[in-house]
Amino acid sequence: MRTFGSAFLRHQIKKRVAATMQLLTDWALLILVVIAGGLGTSWYMVEAGSSLSTVSSGPWVMWKTAARVDADPYTRAHFARLGAMPLSSEIGETYLARTDDEGRTLHSSCDYDVVLRSPGLAWWSLAVFDADGQLIQNAAERHAYTSDTAALSPDGRFLASLSRSASPGNWLPTGGAGRLTIVYTLIDMSLATGTGEEDVNLAERLPAITQRSCR
Amino acid sequence: MKAYLPRLGRPDLRLMLAALFAIVILHVCATMAAPSLALWSAHQRLAPALKSNTMVVLPPISPSSQPLPFLAPDVRIALCRFDTSRGKVALTAVLPGPGWSLSLYDADGIATFTAVGRPDRRTDIALILVPDDDRFLGLSPEAQGRRSIRQRQLQVMARTGIAVLRAPDSGYAYRAMTEADMKRASCRPLPED
Numbered sequence: 461m462r463t464f465g466s467a468f469l470r471h472q473i474k475k476r477v478a479a480t481m482q483l484l485t486d487w488a489l490l491i492l493v494v495i496a497g498g499l500g501t502s503w504y505m506v507e508a509g510s511s512l513s514t515v516s517s518g519p520w521v522m523w524k525t526a527a528r529v530d531a532d533p534y535t536r537a538h539f540a541r542l543g544a545m546p547l548s549s550e551i552g553e554t555y556l557a558r559t560d561d562e563g564r565t566l567h568s569s570c571d572y573d574v575v576l577r578s579p580g581l582a583w584w585s586l587a588v589f590d591a592d593g594q595l596i597q598n599a600a601e602r603h604a605y606t607s608d609t610a611a612l613s614p615d616g617r618f619l620a621s622l623s624r625s626a627s628p629g630n631w632l633p634t635g636g637a638g639r640l641t642i643v644y645t646l647i648d649m650s651l652a653t654g655t656g657e658e659d660v661n662l663a664e665r666l667p668a669i670t671q672r673s674c675r
Numbered sequence: 676m677k678a679y680l681p682r683l684g685r686p687d688l689r690l691m692l693a694a695l696f697a698i699v700i701l702h703v704c705a706t707m708a709a710p711s712l713a714l715w716s717a718h719q720r721l722a723p724a725l726k727s728n729t730m731v732v733l734p735p736i737s738p739s740s741q742p743l744p745f746l747a748p749d750v751r752i753a754l755c756r757f758d759t760s761r762g763k764v765a766l767t768a769v770l771p772g773p774g775w776s777l778s779l780y781d782a783d784g785i786a787t788f789t790a791v792g793r794p795d796r797r798t799d800i801a802l803i804l805v806p807d808d809d810r811f812l813g814l815s816p817e818a819q820g821r822r823s824i825r826q827r828q829l830q831v832m833a834r835t836g837i838a839v840l841r842a843p844d845s846g847y848a849y850r851a852m853t854e855a856d857m858k859r860a861s862c863r864p865l866p867e868d
Contacts, residue, residue, distance in 0.1 A: 490694055493694055493698075494694055494697040494698050497694075497701075497702075498698045498699075498700070498701025498702045498704075498705060499702075499705055501702050502702045502705035502709070505702075505706065506706060506709055527778070527780065527784060528785065528786065529785055529786075529787060531785060533706045533707055534706060536709075536783060536784070536785070537706055537707075537709035537713075539717070539784050540709060540710035540711075540713040540716045540717075540783065541709060541713050542745070543713070543715045543717055543743060543744055544717055544745045545717035545746075545784060545837075545839065546745075546784075547776065547778070548778055548786040548789045550786075550789055551776060552776075552791075556745075581794070582773070583773040583774035583843060585747065585749035585750075585843075587747035587748075589744070589747070593743075593744025593745035593746075594738065594741060595736070595737065595738040595741050595748070596738065597738045601737065603737075603738075603747055603749075604748055604749040605749075606749045606774070606843055606844065606845070607774075608774075608843060608844075608845040608846060608849075609749075609844070641745075643745055643747065645749070647776070647791060
């Protein structure tokens, strides 16, 4: 009788422990899903953006309300995290590209042609950074070209060459930076006057990035 | 595990809704808190090195002197950390042409005022930055029956912030001229009227 009683007690304890473990597992799973879901989606929206907060065309991404008073929380968080002080999108457009036109990650082990088909009369600049936004150390001290300093080809296009080794024309050295980021900034008075011309042919207005070769 | 699997086939709708609701709440909280949790926002990087209410023209940007990420040497920068907690601050700048801009950023990196140079004319800017609270700062010159010499007055939403004057770097030949134009910009506390 005593043996039966202790076995029954053990069974009861086992059942309770199993039920408690089940409950704890359920809650742990729920909390894990909530944390991963909440933080993961927030991180993605802040880091990569979405059509709510960015404008994209090919590899180029621009945060629509950068530095503006009416900036959405994702844009505010993005630039606070980045530690950058962007030009207000009320007066200029700043586009970032981390891939080429084919979607391949920009890397210093490859050479690229960047072609701006119709530079227009607006002030623009094209600069190359590493993945963290740091300038790439190079002996030529070349990091960017602007509408003031770029040499245009006879047909009016701007052609820049991104490569480790020196090349003729508008060469932007990439050294051994690893992953690259190209930043294209455009200050256009038509944006400040709000003519809406900025929506026309976005792909035409942005430089094309083509991979030439890789080592 | 075998005992657990059949339970997955019968999802608890209330639990799923609660999880979804919690995900949304956490998503909103994390996004809203991100700017204040950022360890190195632009303001936090720049402010400690800047003297209050003084315009400083930074040296040309290079890999060894790059104050912020994604800041290229295509522009020269002049900065003023303005602080209106002790009174008004006068800010003047000249924007000679396209590519030039003046922006006032608050501590959250939001540009509360921006002006840009135009291709057809020189833009002279004269601003008076005032605190954003209801503090009485004395009667205006007009209220005292005098004519104000101030061209324009701007109510800045943040009490502190950074004014950024950007000038396009047009190349070595123009560097001295650009720097001279930048040095004409000023930022100083204003005595009471």
